[in-house]
Every structure is written in structure tokens, then in C-alpha cells.
Amino acid sequence: MKTNRQTRYPPVPNDLLELPAKQTDMTTTTDQHDKTGMAPDSSITLVDADVHCQIRSIEDLMPYLPNVWQHYIHESGLENPGKSWYPKVKRSAARDDAHPPNGVPPGSDLAFTQKQHLDYWKIDRAIMNPLYGADFLYNADLSAALCAAYNDFMIEHWYEKDKRLYGSMMIPWRDADLAVREIERIGSHPRILQIILHMTPEVLWGQRPFHPIWAAAEKHNLVLGIHWGGYAPPRATGGAAPSFYMEFHTTEALAAMAHIASFVCEGVFQKFPALKVAIIEGGMAWLPALMWRLDKDWRGCRMEVPWLTESPSKLIRRHIRLTTQPIEEPENPKHLLETINHMGSDNMLLFATDYPHWDFDSPAKALPRQIPKPLQKRIFADNAIDFYGLT
Amino acid sequence: MKKKKIAALDLDQIPDGTMQAVRVGRRNLLMVRQGHQVYALRNICAHQGARISDGVLTCTRRGGHVGEYVEEKAGRIIRCPWHNWEYDAVDGSALHDPKHTRVASYQTVVEDGKVWVMV
Numbered sequence: 001m002k003t004n005r006q007t008r009y010p011p012v013p014n015d016l017l018e019l020p021a022k023q024t025d026m027t028t029t030t031d032q033h034d035k036t037g038m039a040p041d042s043s044i045t046l047v048d049a050d051v052h053c054q055i056r057s058i059e060d061l062m063p064y065l066p067n068v069w070q071h072y073i074h075e076s077g078l079e080n081p082g083k084s085w086y087p088k089v090k091r092s093a094a095r096d097d098a099h100p101p102n103g104v105p106p107g108s109d110l111a112f113t114q115k116q117h118l119d120y121w122k123i124d125r126a127i128m129n130p131l132y133g134a135d136f137l138y139n140a141d142l143s144a145a146l147c148a149a150y151n152d153f154m155i156e157h158w159y160e161k162d163k164r165l166y167g168s169m170m171i172p173w174r175d176a177d178l179a180v181r182e183i184e185r186i187g188s189h190p191r192i193l194q195i196i197l198h199m200t201p202e203v204l205w206g207q208r209p210f211h212p213i214w215a216a217a218e219k220h221n222l223v224l225g226i227h228w229g230g231y232a233p234p235r236a237t238g239g240a241a242p243s244f245y246m247e248f249h250t251t252e253a254l255a256a257m258a259h260i261a262s263f264v265c266e267g268v269f270q271k272f273p274a275l276k277v278a279i280i281e282g283g284m285a286w287l288p289a290l291m292w293r294l295d296k297d298w299r300g301c302r303m304e305v306p307w308l309t310e311s312p313s314k315l316i317r318r319h320i321r322l323t324t325q326p327i328e329e330p331e332n333p334k335h336l337l338e339t340i341n342h343m344g345s346d347n348m349l350l351f352a353t354d355y356p357h358w359d360f361d362s363p364a365k366a367l368p369r370q371i372p373k374p375l376q377k378r379i380f381a382d383n384a385i386d387f388y389g390l391t
Numbered sequence: 392m393k394k395k396k397i398a399a400l401d402l403d404q405i406p407d408g409t410m411q412a413v414r415v416g417r418r419n420l421l422m423v424r425q426g427h428q429v430y431a432l433r434n435i436c437a438h439q440g441a442r443i444s445d446g447v448l449t450c451t452r453r454g455g456h457v458g459e460y461v462e463e464k465a466g467r468i469i470r471c472p473w474h475n476w477e478y479d480a481v482d483g484s485a486l487h488d489p490k491h492t493r494v495a496s497y498q499t500v501v502e503d504g505k506v507w508v509m510v
Contacts, residue, residue: 208458267457299438299487300475306452306460311487 044124045377046363047384049323050227050280050352051117051126052107053158055080055150064149069142081146082133082231086245090358098356106356110158117355118164121363124381125390127352128167129196129227129280130154136198136231140175144182147172151186159191166388168196168225176209180216187220193388194225199282201255206262211271218272223388226259228252228281249326249359256282257290260320264294267307269319276387277320281354285328288342291316317345321387323352324379325361333368337375346375350384394498394509399431402504408466410480412444415508420497422506423448423480425466429506430480433495436471437485443494445472451486 055061058080062070072078090096094106098116107113118126134146147170159167169192171179186192195217197205205226217224229252242248256279263269263277294312302308308315330336340349351367353360367376384390397415399422405411410423412434421434421444436443450465467480477486483496498509 271457299485302487303452303475303477306454307457309454 044385044390045381046122046124047351047381047390048117048121048123048126048353048355048363049278049350049384050325051113051123051128051355052357053110053113053128053130053154054105054107054132055153056104056108060153061146061149064152065145069145069149072142080132081137082131084229084231085241086248088245088358093358094356095358095360110161113356114162117353118162121353123363124164125384126165127194127225127384127388128154128158128165129194129225130168130170131196131198131227131229132170133231135170135173136200137172138174140172140178143172143174144178148182148185151182151192155186155189155191159189165191166193166390167191168194169222171195171197171213173197173203173210173213176212179213183213183216183220183222187216187222192222194223194278196225196227198231199226199228199252199255199259199279200231201258204262204266205259206264206266206268208266211268214268214272214275218275221274221389223276223278225278225280226256226282228256253283253286257286260290260316261294261312263320264308264312264315265305267305269315270307270309275319278350278387279320279322280352281323281325283326283328284322284324284349285330285336285339287316287322287348288339288344291343313344317343317348321348321350321383323350324366325352325354326359327361327366333370336368337370337372340371340375346378347383347386349379350387351380396500396507396509399499399506399508402429402501402506405429405506408448410444410448410469412442415510418510420508421469422499423467423469425480427501429499429501430467431497431499431506431508432469432478432480432483433497435494436473436476436478437492437494438471438474438476441471441473443469443471443478446470447472448480451477 058073058078091099092106098106100106100109100112102109117123130150132150134143134150137143137146151169154167159165169186171182173179205224214224242251260279269275291313298308298312328336351363353363367379399413399415399420400411405422405424407424407426410421413420413422419434421432423430423432434442434444447470448466449468449470450462451468453461453463455461464479469478469480478484478494479486483494485492500507
């Protein structure tokens with residue numbers, strides 16, 4: 001059945017793009033990331049690979065914390081860890097219309113998110129990415145306690161409440177043993193399919209101290225979701241901190257590039273051949289240039305990393321995906337299609353809205369009409385189904 | 392076309408484990424000696440045209456486990472002086488893409504103390 005935008009999204013203007021048709025002959029195979037072992041649901045036509053959820057306040061976590069950490073948090077006056085150094089262009093960096101009328105923070109009211117986002121856009125599956133600074137805390141034990149509490153809260157109040165939702169878990173990555181323990185604790189939960197990490201330049205995620213964590217991620221078929229943002233300065237560039245949020249927002253693609261190069265050059269995909277990485281909210285148009293440059297340098301520097309027995313671009317195409325939001329908007333939309341073609345694969349992109357944030361990309365308008373419908377179908381759903389093993 | 396057998400240099404002009412640029416007819420060649428075997432390659436990098444004879448004759452490192460460095464092919468790998476592309480003297484193949492990228496290689500014979508190249 002073909003479903004067009006007008007019938008799918010009644011309130012939107014009438015000049016929007018047609019969305020992918022319902023899939024009646026999808027032949028996608030389940031891969032190892034399918035946690036249920038069930039065949040993919042052929043009715044999935046729209047997957048949002050980046051939706052945010054959060055707690056209302058740190059008090060939400062108290063029932064999930066051991067007494068000692070409840071007391072510690074109250075006596076210290078700790079509020080939500082992880083303050084941004086940049087005033088955002090909108091309150092809570094959210095769409096003005098995404099603040100629930102009951103006054104709770106955007107993305108903290110499941111019913112409101114269901115109505116305003118999932119139902120409205122007829123989203124079949126959403127990858128939920130909680131952003132919370134607990135994993136950046138320097139006290140690894142406190143970090144582990146808060147990550148575990150946050151994960152338990154999200155599983156109970158979000159991921160298990162709506163079959164459209166799949167969740168990301170947080171880990172106390174500063175301590176590999178504690179991070180592995182948390183993965184062993186909940187990594188096999190059927191609604192958890194990703195570990196959420198930040199695109200911070202404070203660390204490079206491919207480096208060896210993290211390898212025990214990635215081994216556990218691979219064991220539990222968890223994607224590593226590297227999401228824009230981070231809570232530890234310096235930010236974005238890896239060098240000097242930009243003055244403005246606008247700079248930060250744009251240039252953190254530099255950190256994304258550094259993380260991809262790190263995963264490739266450190267041999268992460270040789271050690272963990274089933275591991276997958278999603279670069280979330282970092283943009284995408286820079287990827288071809290990064291692949292070209294890595295390939296060129298690999299030809300001359302491969303004796304430095306002899307475990308790289310194939311070109312970086314091949315590894316990237318096999319192991320890494322990028323979400324589309326915030327999608328680049330060239331003056332000539334055809335240039336975006338050319339850029340995607342330069343990636344050398346139709347499988348690289350996962351559609352994402354970033355709801356409820358202000359830089360939200362509309363499912364109806366974000367992809368330019370110059371992108372052919374078969375490719376739109378892959379971006380809107382099939383790539384995410386394959387990559388995450390969605391059912 | 393039938394190949395010609397042309398004397399490139401005397402064997403004792405190229406010490407074992409070294410390489411040397413020679414001109415054979417209209418061709419610029421690189422001669423690489425390993426023991427009694429001498430290899431001949433076109434002396435122009437397939438990348439941006441550098442004289443590979445200006446690079447180094449060395450070994451390469453084999454792909455193994457992450458963090459493992461194992462040297463192999465000692466004395467038969469030429470690294471380009473400009474961008475460090477590696478070529479195997481045995482067949483001229485570039486190590487990063489041996490099926491598709493190479494410099495031309497030529498058959499050689501050692502007779503009467505001379506190295507002959509079939510061109």
C-alpha cells in the first residue's frame with residue numbers, strides 16, 4: 001500500500017514529500033542484533049533513530065538508587081549532573097511546542113511524546129537516547145549508580161511502556177569494570193539495543209582502555225551510539241572551546257570524525273568484528289571526505305597499523321552508520337544526493353528527528369525530493385531495521 | 392610483440408640487498424637485488440609519479456592481531472619517497488591493493504655476470 005504524506009500527516013502543508021510506501025515485499029534478514037529472534041516487521045516504514053527522553057528531576061531516580069547514594073545526593077545537593085556551558089537558542093534546547101503543558105521538562109512525559117511525536121508522525125519504531133551527564137562524573141562509583149538507576153527508570157517508564165520504543169543504556173565508561181558490569185546486568189534486555197555515548201573530544205572511543213567495554217557490547221549485540229554533545233570541556237573541536245553554541249553545534253562533527261578514525265585505526269573492528277557504531281546528530285556530509293582522506297593516509301601509513309588489512313572506507317561502510325539529523329541543507333538540494341552517492345553505499349544513513357529538540361528534522365520535509373524513493377525508503381526505515389535488527 | 396633481451400648492468404654493480412636506478416633503452420627501471428635474484432620494476436610510482444628509486448628498500452609489516460607488529464618480506468619492499476606507498480619488488484604490486492595497483496615488472500636473467508632485462 002502506498003501511503004503519501006497527506007494521508008499520513010493530516011495537519012501538515014500540502015507541498016510535502018511523499019513518504020516511503022508500506023513495505024509488502026521486504027526481504028531484510030534478521031541479523032545478530034535482532035534481540036527477539038523474530039522476523040523483521042514488514043510494516044515498519046518510519047524509524048526515528050534519535051528521540052530523546054529524560055527524567056523529570058533527579059528525584060525520579062531515588063527509588064532505583066541504593067540508600068547510600070540517595071543520602072549522598074541529598075546531602076551534597078547534587079542536581080542533574082552535566083550542565084552545558086552554552087546557553088541554547090531555546091529553553092532546554094527544545095522546540096517551543098515540545099514543553100508539556102504540565103510543566104515537566106521536554107521529553108520527560110511519555111504520553112506527551114507519544115501524542116506529539118510518535119502518533120502524529122506515525123513513527124513505527126524509535127530509538128530512545130537519554131542524554132544525562134551521569135556517565136561523565138569523575139566519581140566512577142557514583143557514575144555507575146546513577147547510570148544504573150537511569151537505565152532502570154527508562155526501562156520501566158519508557159522502553160517497556162510502548163512497543164515502538166527501543167532504548168539506549170548509559171554506562172560508567174570511566175571505569176571499564178563497572179561499565180562491563182552494567183552491560184552484563186541489563187545489556188540483554190530485549191528493549192535495549194544501544195549504548196549511548198557522547199561525541200566528547202575528552203576521549204577517543206576507539207582507544208584500548210575501552211576495549212573490554214566494547215567486548216561486552218559485542219557480546220550483547222549492542223550498538224555504540226555516539227551522540228552529539230558532551231559534558232566535559234574542552235568541547236567540539238578537541239582543542240579550544242568555541243565561544244558560541246552555533247560554533248559548537250556545527251563543529252562537533254570534527255569530534256565525530258576523530259572518533260571514527262579512532263575506531264578504525266585502533267583496530268576495534270578487527271578485534272570485535274560484530275561491533276557496530278552509530279554516529280548520532282553529527283551531520284553526515286563530511287563522511288565522504290573523511291573516508292577519502294583515511295583511505296589515502298592508509299595507503300601510505302598502513303605499516304603503522306598493519307592490522308588494517310582493508311581500507312578504512314570499507315570498514316566504515318560495514319560497521320558505521322550516521323543519523324541524518326541535523327541534515328545539511330545545501331542551496332542546491334541535488335548536492336545532498338551527490339554527497340550520499342559519494343558515500344559509496346545506500347546503507348549509511350538512518351533517518352532521525354532529534355525530537356524534542358529545537359533542531360528537529362521533520363519526517364515530511366527533511367529529505368529533499370531529489371533523493372530517489374528507493375533511497376528514501378532505505379533511509380526512513382530499511383537501514384535502521386537492518387542495522388539494529390528491529391522487529 | 393617479441394621481447395628484447397637487454398643488458399641492464401653488471402651484477403657486481405648492485406650489491407646484495409640494495410636497489411639501483413638504471414636506464415634500459417627508453418625505460419627508467421629500478422633494479423632490486425636479493426641474493427642471486429634481481430628484480431626489475433618501472434621506476435615510476437603509480438600514484439603521483441615519483442622515482443621510487445629515491446625511496447627506501449625495506450620490509451613491510453604483516454597484518455596480524457591488533458597491537459602486533461610482524462616484519463616480513465625483508466629486502467624486497469620499496470617505499471615511495473613521496474607518499475610511502477609500498478611495492479613488492481617480486482611483482483611490482485602495491486601492498487595496499489595488490490590486485491589492482493602495481494608498477495610494471497620485467498623478467499630478468501643473470502648470465503655471465505650481467506643482469507639482463509626482457510623488455
